[in-house]
Amino acid sequence: MVRGWLAAVVLSLLVIAPRPTLAADETGESADRAFIMGLPKAELHVHLEGTMEPELYLEMARRNGIATRYATPEDVRSRLRDANDLSSFIQIYEELVGVMQTERDFHDVALAYFRKARSQGVVHAEVYVDPQLHQARGVSLATLYGGLARAREDASRELGLDARFILSFLRDRPADQAAQVLEESRPWLGSLIIGVGLDNPEVDDFPAKFQAVYARARELGLHLTSHCDVDQPNTVAHHWSVIKLLGVERIDHGLNVLNDPALVEEVRRRKIGLTGAATLFYADIPGRMEYRAGAIARLLDKGLLVTVNSDDPGMKRSLYVGDLMLRVQQTTGMDRAHLAQLARNSFAISWIEPAQRRAYALRLKRYLRQSDLDLAKRPAGVR
Numbered sequence: 001m002v003r004g005w006l007a008a009v010v011l012s013l014l015v016i017a018p019r020p021t022l023a024a025d026e027t028g029e030s031a032d033r034a035f036i037m038g039l040p041k042a043e044l045h046v047h048l049e050g051t052m053e054p055e056l057y058l059e060m061a062r063r064n065g066i067a068t069r070y071a072t073p074e075d076v077r078s079r080l081r082d083a084n085d086l087s088s089f090i091q092i093y094e095e096l097v098g099v100m101q102t103e104r105d106f107h108d109v110a111l112a113y114f115r116k117a118r119s120q121g122v123v124h125a126e127v128y129v130d131p132q133l134h135q136a137r138g139v140s141l142a143t144l145y146g147g148l149a150r151a152r153e154d155a156s157r158e159l160g161l162d163a164r165f166i167l168s169f170l171r172d173r174p175a176d177q178a179a180q181v182l183e184e185s186r187p188w189l190g191s192l193i194i195g196v197g198l199d200n201p202e203v204d205d206f207p208a209k210f211q212a213v214y215a216r217a218r219e220l221g222l223h224l225t226s227h228c229d230v231d232q233p234n235t236v237a238h239h240w241s242v243i244k245l246l247g248v249e250r251i252d253h254g255l256n257v258l259n260d261p262a263l264v265e266e267v268r269r270r271k272i273g274l275t276g277a278a279t280l281f282y283a284d285i286p287g288r289m290e291y292r293a294g295a296i297a298r299l300l301d302k303g304l305l306v307t308v309n310s311d312d313p314g315m316k317r318s319l320y321v322g323d324l325m326l327r328v329q330q331t332t333g334m335d336r337a338h339l340a341q342l343a344r345n346s347f348a349i350s351w352i353e354p355a356q357r358r359a360y361a362l363r364l365k366r367y368l369r370q371s372d373l374d375l376a377k378r379p380a381g382v383r
């Protein structure tokens with residue numbers, strides 16, 4: 001009886017007593033944040049257009065004299081709250097991209113992203129860009145690539161960040177459009193554009209449609225990746241097809257590899273990189289972070305070459321790669337050795353010359369040594 005009463009008092013105290021507010025340092029969060037933000041890493045799955053913050057969107061609309069129905073950045077964010085899946089997001093993405101017109105616009109969007117990324121530890125970025133979206137509005141490739149080339153030079157000089165671009169074809173448009181933009185992009189292939197990808201809504205059997213374009217891209221010496229977005233219809237079949245028909249080296253998202261044990265083995269055997277994105281829409285979708293972060297942790301535990309990426313940070317709550325790594329860590333309970341492995345993977349699957357890869361590996365090793373993390377010590381459960 002007395003024990004029951006005591007237990008009730010203790011329980012009520014626990015429930016109603018205000019929890020002491022711990023300083024961030026005491027919870028370890030601030031130390032984890034500092035560790036993650038300083039961790040040298042490569043970002044491999046981010047869309048130039050999706051890095052555009054609402055403030056910059058409005059600034060470009062103003063200076064280009066483009067009418068917009070949004071008066072404030074909050075209005076844009078509110079519109080972005082309508083996005084809760086891939087197609088609804090792409091609809092808004094395509095609408096917002098409409099303000100990008102001049103070489104300066106492409107330069108400014110890219111450089112703003114590079115500054116943000118560098119502040120979160122990114123030293124190398126391979127950035128998706130959708131030329132077909134811009135050509136459809138009459139923007140020339142010279143305007144688009146001219147702006148990106150200047151931003152790349154500025155990022156190198158100002159930030160010491162090395163940037164390259166991935167020419168992305170739109171999966172929901174005809175393959176001959178893709179073939180045409182690939183040929184038209186030839187003057188920029190090599191130093192500025194180092195690979196091709198596929199994005200936009202995931203339509204049925206898209207890999208088969210792009211087989212010839214990918215064969216041509218390979219012939220031109222380009223690297224190959226493709227989106228397989230999370231939980232799309234026929235996702236397992238799409239993962240198999242991008243591997244078998246397109247010969248990709250990486251899959252963007254790729255978390256549904258977990259749906260098929262044979263796929264896990266194939267991805268491991270071919271050392272295919274999986275550029276996971278633990279992104280969050282403005283609209284809250286309960287369980288989304290837990291689901292995606294959990295999948296990334298499981299892929300890491302299986303020894304696959306998975307990474308954390310920001311995808312469309314300007315249009316998804318301004319969460320950049322460091323912010324997302326912190327969320328993933330907090331959601332899954334990963335330790336620093338896991339985070340180090342994610343960074344190691346990002347360099348391992350990046351498309352850089354071997355000498356540069358070695359330099360990044362050394363930089364990471366030095367950082368981990370300074371942070372008292374023995375590089376040779378692999379995280380528990382990660383091969």
Ligand code: ADE
Pocket residue numbers: 047050086090093199200201227229311312
């Ligand atoms: N375009 C921009 N972000 C995308 C994503 N995550 N998937 C497909 N297309 C996109």
Ligand code: ZN
Pocket residue numbers: 045046047199227252311
């Ligand atoms: Zn993406």
